[in-house]
Amino acid sequence: MTSRFGFHPVALGVRFILELMALVCFGIWAWHVSPAALRYVAAVAVPLAVAALWGVFATPGDASRSGETVIATPGPLRFLLELAVFFGGAAALYAAGVRVPAAVLAGVLVVYHVLSWDRVLWLLKH
Structure with a gap:
């Protein structure tokens, strides 16, 4: 029997949340590294x-x-x-000084990708 976790609606919902979290992480990083005058623009432009x-x-x-x-x-x-994108978001959060949540996010991403091995294999074959 073959696993289809990577394509299951619940897994796709989790993936969507992880995508949003990665974008928020990039925004947090942009806020922290940008000059004060550009923070709002950078915090929106980088995730976009x-x-x-x-x-x-x-x-x-x-x-x-x-x-x-x-x-x-x-x-x-x-x-x-x-x-x-996923691990870059975690790295961006870490670079912004938010170290523990960044490490937790990286761990969650590893678990998610291991559980979604069927989708990873599909991508590698196509």
Whole structure:
């Protein structure tokens, strides 16, 4: 019997929450590293830029998304992009000085990706 956890609606809901958390982490980081005059702009612009890249590059047929894409991206490259966004968010939070929540988030991301091994394998094969 094959696992389908990575494509299960509950797992996709968890993934969506993790995506939002990553974007918030990038916003927190941008707030901390930007000059006072640009903090509000940076705290909005950085997560928006990450979200735009996240949404544009996708692997056609990915059942965890709509299956459609703006720029068709090979699965292994998409997986690297996902790791960069998810773990980049945790790293950004750590760099902003929020160390314990960053470490917890990184741990949750590891567990999520291990449990979603079927989706990871799908990406690596496409």
